Amino acid sequence: MNKLSSAPKKEQLKIYEQVVLRIQEMVQTGALGIGDKLPPERDLAQTFQVSRSSIREAIRSLQEKGIVESRRGNGTYIIHTGNIVEPLAEAVTEQRIYLLQIMEFRQAIEPAMAGLAARNATPEQLDAIAAIIEEKAPEPPAGNPWEKDIRFHCAIAKASGNPLFEQALYNASTALEEIRQAPLQSPERRAQSCSMHKEIFNAIRTGDAALATESMRTHLKQVHALLFTTV
Secondary structure (H helix, E strand, O other), X not given: XXXXXXXXXXXXXXXXXXXXXXXXXXXXXXXXXXXXXXXOHHHHHHHHOOOHHHHHHHHHHHHHOOOEXXXXXXXXXXXXXXXXXXXXXXXXXXXXXXXXXHHHHHHHHHHHHHHHHHHHOOHHHHHHHHHHHHOOOOOOOOOOOOHHHHHHHHHHHHHOOXXXXXXXHHHOHHXXXXXXXHHHOOHHHHXXXXXXXXXXXXXXXXXXXHHHHHHXXXXXXXXXXXXXXXX
């Protein structure tokens, strides 16, 4: 079995993949052994400070790899201590390609979307965007701080006046959440994102389509640089 040190860095992985590695660590250190029952989802979510959906996804991944077995009405048990490090290393490469595709999609449509919002946003839509900006995002594990970020971009899509933009972001909501996972989870990075959101909104509010377009483009360039220097 490969040593854990040969695994990809945790900040390179999706949240559920980090949970998978944490459980593997528990097996390697003897905290969990074959035949042991995993703690309930609620307890694992609190221990790892992630959502219960991430715990469920991690358990599904472990089941597919034959590491654990879920027994109806009786919980989830360790049934094998197999090597899961190599598959996760492959997942990192796949994730880089996926993130690049997401960023190409965003950089292609969101600057134009912001420019249209500067021209077409109604007072009610501007109020809705402003309300999102003023919200205080919950800190993990109380909630997902990036849910506010997703709603901000979707609100701009709605304000563009073109329902195709709104539909495109809605259809890509799962992908947009992926891009806001571990590589961006820090107070400093969230603060930087909030600052850029305010710049984008101010340009939209004043009807400056050129500035709104450029501000969104700059914001997405920063996100791109952040992702591909940490992933």
